[in-house]
Amino acid sequence: MRFEIQMASEYEIQTKTLDRDLVEGSKDVAVADKAAKGILFIIASIAVVIVFFIIIFLFTLGGDFFLEVPLSEFLLGTNWSGNDGFFGAKYVILGTILVAIGALVFAIPFGIGIAIFIAEIAPKRIKSILKGLMEILAGIPSIVFGYFGRTILRFWIEDIFSVNRGLCWFNASFLLGLMALPTIISVCEDAISSVPIAYKKASYAMGATRWQTISKVMVPAAMSGITAGIVLGMGRAIGETMTVTMVAGGNVLLPNPITDIFSGIRTITATIAFEHKEAAGIHQSGLFALAIVLFLMTLFINITANRILSRLRKKFEGKSKEKRFEKNSFIQKLKNDSGIIYVKEVYNKYKGIIFKLILIILILWILSTWLGVFPGIFLTGIGLGIIVFFRKLNPRYEQWIAFSLMIILTIIILFFLGIIIQQIITNGLPAFEDPNFLTTNSQGSTGGLLDVMLGTLALTGVAMLFSIPLGVFAGVYLSEYSRETRATKIIRSAIDNLNGTPSIVFGLFGYSLFVLTMGGRSLLAGGLTLGIMILPTIIRTSEEACIAIPQEFREGSLALGSTKWQSIVKIVLPSAMPAIITGVILGMGRVAGETAPIIFTAVMYVGPSSIALLEPVKALTFHLYILVMTYPDAQVYAGGTALTLLILVLFLYAIAFAIRSYYNKKKMW
Known part of the structure; x- marks a missing residue:
């Protein structure tokens, strides 16, 4: 009996000890999970x-400028000559807007047409091929577009249009339109694809044809997203540096x-790139003031586009609109005012007619300035006649013509993509006839590319070492821990704005933060600047990769006793790793093709180059820029450099596509 009592007592003691250990263990696990969440929040x-530091540094270094130059003179003055002390930025700012508008005139019809073709018309296999080709178009470095425009396209423009100047507004806008296309196509295609299938079925049930459903149901329903794509495309065009x-x-x-459109023009980014090297004192402050204007323009564009996309998502998710002002008596009085209601009704009734009338007048005015009044009126009339004829066609013929037009638009862009790649290959192959081209160091406008390629790889390596851990962990936080709180919205907004910030602004930020504190340009300064620039891409890629993992994986892991952090580390991240690696490789391709940030932070052109963290390095993009702009006789060397850069970037993209x-x-889900 005593033995049994003793055994029961020992069992009770062991049970209490085990319970205490489990409680302490669960507390430790909870603390570890909270610590992980806190660390990830800090990283995110x-x-x-x-973003805060970019604003602080830009306004700190550019703010003094407005103590000496009145804001009105800066914004409204027409004479910009920094060396002579004139800082009227009106024409520079308007030039930036004109180039962006010219790019959108080309990119909007092609972008929307190709997006419709990919989303609604193309077979599944063709759709995947086209998406891959658009990613290749997006991956071609801007310096390669600039090389193509300056050494090839300029002469085609002079011959085709019989003009004396091929380096002009048209050249820049055409190339920027090509560069903005992937952004517009991607956002528009996502918007069209996100329209609920019920809309399409209801249209078919009413007897509409496929084209009538696309043009009168799908596209109007997705118009907010299409508008956001156009706005983001404009941001891409405004922020481009090297090509313009x-x-x-x-x-x-x-x-x-x-x-x-055949006259020369200057943009904000080009002004900064042209004048930064020799600028000092008030002139340098003036360039930072231009950067402030550029940053505010792109910030406004990004916020507008993200706001539009947010409303589109809420619309299709069935969420009600935010009633932010419903308790504001003044706003409510305005809404209920009979005069305002009448104006709103008239506007809604006639807005289509007003928009079409403005568009017709604009086209007539442009054609008249190009060709004369009567030819302008004649061509405008022909265009209106074609539109009226198209609308009165039998729906089947209308659909056939519309689908044919979408296919033709797609073929035209693929043709231009092929022409650019073919010309780069043709101009670059002669350089590879020299067996030492890739194995010897550069010597000004001659030599090889060994040290230049090593410098590019070193910059890419430093950038990825900085951005990968921060980007992946920030993405994990946003996908696994974050809720739709104000803090999360601020983080997402900051990421979106960073992603849309022009590369030259990152260059100025890196110059003020790293170069001035480190005592000069260096591999480390350039790598960190590029790492900051690519961080939003890594964050987004990691977040989307983790979100794509089925929730059942997490629930199964938690049911077996794993903590949330253990589930993330052992289940979510391994499953998402292929997609994360793909995003990282695409990020490497973008970093390797960047020019503007490293001009301010990292690169040199002549002299011995060493791969040392605190020394400047050479890079393929900057090397190509100097060859094209400074050595017109080194065309073979420049062509070989452009081809080498294109091969490097496309090789990285090919690896990413193969992994994906x-x-x-x-994958089984």
Whole structure:
């Protein structure tokens, strides 16, 4: 009996000890999970800190400028000559807007047409091929577009249009339109694809044809997303640096007449790129003031686009609109005012007619300035007649013509993509006839590319070492821990704005933060600047990769006793790793093709180059820029450099596509 009592007592003691250990263990696990969540939140908040620092540094270094130059003179003055002390930025700002508008005139019809073709018309296999080709178009470095525009396209423009100047507004806008296309196509295609299938079925049930459903149901329903794509495309065009620097002509004057697309033009980014090297004192502050204007323009564009996309998502998710002002008596009085209600009704009734009338007048005016009044009226009339004829066609013929037009638009862009790649290959192959081209160091306008390639790889390596851990962990926080709180919205907004910030602004930020504190340009300064620039891409890629993992994986892991952090580390991240690696490789391709940030932070052109963290390095993009702009006789060397850069970037993209294709076939969800 005593033995049994003793055994029961020992069992009770062991049970209490085990319960205490389990409780203590669960407390430790809870503390570890909270610590992990806190650390990930801090990492994710880095994007907010970076945006804050960009604003602080830009306004600190550019703010003194407005103590000496009145804001009105800066914004309204027409004479910009930094070396002579004149800082009227009106024509530079308007030049930036004109180039962006010209790019959108080309990119909007092609972008929307190709997006419709990919989303609604193309077979599944063709759709995947087209998406891959658009990613290749997006991956071609801007310096390669600039090389193509300055050495090839300029002469085609002079011959085809019989003009004396191929480096002009048209050249820049055409190339920027090509560069903005992937952004517009991607966002528009996502918007069209996100329209609920019920809309399409209801249209078919009413007897509508496929084209009538697309044009009168799908596209109007997705118009908010299409608008956001256009806005983001404009941001891409406004923020571009190297292409416009190389091909726009550089005149600090407005075209005369304003529709003269073959005149030279100067943008904000080109002005900063042209003048940064020799600028000092008030001149340097003036360039930072231009950067402030550029940053505010792109910030406004990004916020507008993200706001539009947010409303589109809420619309299709069935969420009600935010009633922010419903308790504001003044706003309610305005809403209920009979005069305002009447104006709103008239506007809604006639807005289509008003928009069409304005568009017709604009087209007539442009054609008249190009060709004369009567030819302009004649061509405008023909265009209106074609539209009226198209609308009165039998729906089947209308659909056939519309689908044919979408296919033709797609073929035209693929043709231009092929022409660019073919010309780069043709101009670059002669350089590879030299067996030492890739194995010897550069010597000014001659030599090989060994040290230049090593410098590019070193910059890419430093950038990825900085951005990968921060980007992946920030993405994990946003996908696994974050809720739709105000803090999360601020973080996401900061990431989106960082993603849309022009690369030249990152260059100025890196110059003020790293170069001035480190005592000069260096591999480390350039790598960190590129790492900050690519951080939003890594964050987004990691977040989307983790979100794509089925929730059942997490629930199964938690049911077996794993903590949330253990589930993330052992289940979610391994499953998402192929997609994360793909995003990282695409990020490497973008970093390897960047020019503007490293001009301010990292690169040199002549002299011995060493791969040392605190020394400047050479890079393929900057090497190509100097060859094209400074050595017109070194065309073979420049062509070989452009081809080498293109091969490097496309090789990285090919690896990313192969990994994505392989794991897409293997995954079971």
